[in-house]
Amino acid sequence: MVGGFGLNTVSGLAGQVAEGGGFNPFLPAWIILFPFIGFVVNAAIAFLAPNQRRRVSLVGPGVLGLALALAVINFVLLLGAGESEPVVRSYWTWIEVGHLRIDAALQLDQLSIFMALVVTAVSFVIHVYSVGYMQKDPGYARYFAYLNLFVFFMLVLVLAANFPLVFVGWEGVGLCSYLLIGFWYSDPKKSAAGLKAFVVNRIGDFGFLMGMFAIFAYVGSLDFIAVFEIAPRALQYGGAAVTMITLFLFLGCVGKSAQIPLFVWLPDAMEGPTPVSALIHAATMVTAGVYLIARAGVLFALAPLTMNVVAITGAATAFIAATIAVQQVDIKRVIAYSTISQLGYMFLAVGLGAFTAGIFHLATHAVFKALLFLASGAVIHALHDALHNAREDASEAASQDMRNMGGLRTYLPTTYRTAWVAALALAGVFPLAGFFSKDEILWAAAAHGQTVLWVIGVVTAVLTAGYITRWIVMVFHGESRVSSKARKHLQPAARVMGIPLIVLGVGSLLAGWMNVSGALPLLPEFTWLHDFLHPSFAGAESVLAAHVGEPSHAAPLGGGEGTWAVISTVLAAVAIVAVFRILSERKYARAKDAVAPTGVMGFLYHKWYVDEVYDALIIRPFQALARFCWRVIDRALIDGVMVNGTAAVTRVMGRIGSFVIQTGYVGSYVLVFLLGVLIVLGAVAF
Amino acid sequence: MPLLQESLALSAILFVVGTVGVLIRRNAIVMFMCIELMLNAVNLTLVALSRQVGIEGQIFVLFVMTVAAAEAAVGLAIIISIFRHYESVDVQHFRLLRW
Numbered sequence: 104m105v106g107g108f109g110l111n112t113v114s115g116l117a118g119q120v121a122e123g124g125g126f127n128p129f130l131p132a133w134i135i136l137f138p139f140i141g142f143v144v145n146a147a148i149a150f151l152a153p154n155q156r157r158r159v160s161l162v163g164p165g166v167l168g169l170a171l172a173l174a175v176i177n178f179v180l181l182l183g184a185g186e187s188e189p190v191v192r193s194y195w196t197w198i199e200v201g202h203l204r205i206d207a208a209l210q211l212d213q214l215s216i217f218m219a220l221v222v223t224a225v226s227f228v229i230h231v232y233s234v235g236y237m238q239k240d241p242g243y244a245r246y247f248a249y250l251n252l253f254v255f256f257m258l259v260l261v262l263a264a265n266f267p268l269v270f271v272g273w274e275g276v277g278l279c280s281y282l283l284i285g286f287w288y289s290d291p292k293k294s295a296a297g298l299k300a301f302v303v304n305r306i307g308d309f310g311f312l313m314g315m316f317a318i319f320a321y322v323g324s325l326d327f328i329a330v331f332e333i334a335p336r337a338l339q340y341g342g343a344a345v346t347m348i349t350l351f352l353f354l355g356c357v358g359k360s361a362q363i364p365l366f367v368w369l370p371d372a373m374e375g376p377t378p379v380s381a382l383i384h385a386a387t388m389v390t391a392g393v394y395l396i397a398r399a400g401v402l403f404a405l406a407p408l409t410m411n412v413v414a415i416t417g418a419a420t421a422f423i424a425a426t427i428a429v430q431q432v433d434i435k436r437v438i439a440y441s442t443i444s445q446l447g448y449m450f451l452a453v454g455l456g457a458f459t460a461g462i463f464h465l466a467t468h469a470v471f472k473a474l475l476f477l478a479s480g481a482v483i484h485a486l487h488d489a490l491h492n493a494r495e496d497a498s499e500a501a502s503q504d505m506r507n508m509g510g511l512r513t514y515l516p517t518t519y520r521t522a523w524v525a526a527l528a529l530a531g532v533f534p535l536a537g538f539f540s541k542d543e544i545l546w547a548a549a550a551h552g553q554t555v556l557w558v559i560g561v562v563t564a565v566l567t568a569g570y571i572t573r574w575i576v577m578v579f580h581g582e583s584r585v586s587s588k589a590r591k592h593l594q595p596a597a598r599v600m601g602i603p604l605i606v607l608g609v610g611s612l613l614a615g616w617m618n619v620s621g622a623l624p625l626l627p628e629f630t631w632l633h634d635f636l637h638p639s640f641a642g643a644e645s646v647l648a649a650h651v652g653e654p655s656h657a658a659p660l661g662g663g664e665g666t667w668a669v670i671s672t673v674l675a676a677v678a679i680v681a682v683f684r685i686l687s688e689r690k691y692a693r694a695k696d697a698v699a700p701t702g703v704m705g706f707l708y709h710k711w712y713v714d715e716v717y718d719a720l721i722i723r724p725f726q727a728l729a730r731f732c733w734r735v736i737d738r739a740l741i742d743g744v745m746v747n748g749t750a751a752v753t754r755v756m757g758r759i760g761s762f763v764i765q766t767g768y769v770g771s772y773v774l775v776f777l778l779g780v781l782i783v784l785g786a787v788a789f
Numbered sequence: 790m791p792l793l794q795e796s797l798a799l800s801a802i803l804f805v806v807g808t809v810g811v812l813i814r815r816n817a818i819v820m821f822m823c824i825e826l827m828l829n830a831v832n833l834t835l836v837a838l839s840r841q842v843g844i845e846g847q848i849f850v851l852f853v854m855t856v857a858a859a860e861a862a863v864g865l866a867i868i869i870s871i872f873r874h875y876e877s878v879d880v881q882h883f884r885l886l887r888w
Contacts, residue, residue, distance in 0.1 A: 769811075777808060
């Protein structure tokens with residue numbers, strides 16, 4: 104009934120916005136076009152001259168450098184413009200049907216430019232790193248083509264001005280994720296992992312689509328500005344409509360950002376090359392869900408039920424993934440579960456209405472988690488080459504198993520130091536990036552009176568400190584479990600891989616300082632990010648302020664916020680020291696001699712048996728259904744009865760015709776003819 | 790209308806004799822003669838009824854006889870060629886048109 108609601112308002116708004124604001128973006132379309140050009144060039148090279156590595160090495164990271172430069176320029180321009188309105192640049196009308204009009208339009212505002220900056224910066228660093236990591240790979244050009252294409256779609260996702268265009272980017276990054284997970288497609292395990300990611304994401308995409316349909320049905324537009332302007336008036340606070348819309352959108356986010364119950368694809372996504380894990384499955388694509396909720400903050404703020412679902416899902420995911428990470432032995436899977444856990448934190452933040460905190464953690468996490476992945480990539484790379492040169496088992500399982508590592512700090516000093524920085528940042532130790540962003544999320548939980556969620560958050564923070572220290576110890580400390588023969592072949596990473604590590608290490612040190620909560624004692628209040636993003640979240644915050652009220656500033660169990668921030672940090676630090684002390688003394692068996700742990704640890708080692716449960720509850724019944732469709736419906740019914748049945752009946756009739764009727768005796772033909780004549784005559788006569 | 794009933798009855802008998810001959814005989818020449826018999830049975834009907842219906846019946850008979858003569862020429866020629874090939878005029882031996 105609201106199909107045509109406020110269409111005049113929409114066009115009016117668009118005109119108003121295009122004129123207003125002091126922010127004049129500089130070539131915004133080229134931010135996304137540069138990676139696309141890179142994709143086209145690299146794809147052409149991959150097809151025509153796959154051995155032109157130097158050109159690929161120039162084009163692949165080069166276009167990202169240009170995109171990064173443009174993002175920085177626009178960011179500076181936006182800073183200079185003060186609190187400006189969003190600028191919408193519309194390029195052409197993409198779809199026009201009845202009341203529905205969708206433009207290929209970019210929305211340039213604080214949130215989108217900030218996201219574009221994070222995406223291009225991290226992507227650029229990882230592209231440079233990939234030059235070293237993938238140097239010897241025969242699919243070098245193809246790899247960079249995919250990676251450029253991914254960045255293109257990711258930028259479409261964050262810069263789009265309406266839901267359908269976001270969906271284009273959303274599907275595009277999913278496609279690139281699939282292509283890059285299964286990059287080494289000749290290994291069935293890897294292409295299966297790619298398929299798993301793709302199929303699980305379909306469930307989420309269904310939710311995104313349904314959410315979009317519902318938005319159009321109830322609000323009458325799909326443009327961000329129009330929807331968020333109309334929604335608070337058109338949709339009842341906490342009503343069924345907005346709850347349905349946001350729950351569907353959240354389903355999309357759950358798929359893309361690997362939350363309970365759809366997180367199973369992310370650990371398997373580690374089958375892809377490690378820089379891909381860093382870029383797609385840690386820093387950018389998986390955070391798209393957080394971005395979407397922050398972008399659609401007005402809608403989510405209108406639906407308190409959904410907000411609770413988001414926050415609880417986030418907290419539960421953060422906790423469960425952290426416990427799983429405690430017992431993993433694959434160097435990348437620990438960090439993969441850590442990513443799921445940190446994404447849970449972000450969802451906890453946006454679910455509480457602390458959008459800035461969510462985006463803040465997204466940005467800092469992008470830096471230090473990318474660094475953790477690149478560091479493990481450097482370790483895997485070095486170990487693989489060493490094992491290979493020593494003619495030992497250099498399979499992926501062997502060169503990624505932490506039980507085969509240990510004591511690598513003397514061989515890989517840069518990697519070792521930067522890994523420690525990233526680990527401390529992840530653990531939330533002052534003054535590294537994770538401290539500020541994680542503390543802000545925990546503070547948000549406390550301030551909203553969600554004591555249970557706050558406790559889960561603190562426990563998870565301690566677990567985080569524990570598992571990442573275990574990771575560091577197993578890889579870099581203790582007695583080396585690399586054979587002495589292979590140890591001689593260990594080489595530190597090339598400069599092209601080392602410099603990105605150092606850049607991200609500096610980022611992990613400093614990124615937190617862009618937003619220092621006023622609640623922290625002894626530190627100057629510096630809420631730059633909060634102030635910067637304020638215009639993007641003003642709509643959502645005003646809805647929250649009107650219906651929920653300002654968050655109380657009291658911490659649970661008494662005591663100021665600052666006190667509890669200090670306590671949670673101290674707890675994390677104690678966990679780090681304790682785990683370090685205990686584990687560096689421990690002797691690990693090498694992977695081939697190790698026995699799987701039992702009891703609680705076995706439960707965690709087997710990842711809460713989630714894959715097994717899904718296997719039994721969903722995959723097997725589905726396979727049985729598929730087999731039923733195949734054997735009974737397709738093969739028996741369609742092939743057997745319908746197709747072959749028709750043929751069989753025709754054949755039988757043909758046989759009757761050939762053998763019984765067509766005797767070849769003229770007499771019998773005449774008899775039939777005569778009978779026919781008699782029947783016709785009889786019919787005429789009577 | 791003298792002899793109309795008798796003429797039609799004779800015609801019917803001749804036609805049935807011809808038909809049964811075609812059905813049961815296997816000699817091509819005999820079957821051919823039976824077909825001629827059927828044609829002439831029809832001719833008799835046409836002539837017998839022309840007294841009542843009009844001259845057209847008699848004219849038609851002339852046409853039928855012409856066609857029968859042509860048919861006899863073609864039919865006998867076919868039978869001779871078949872005989873040269875198979876050295877038989879038994880239609881049971883002519884099974885080429887069967888699959």
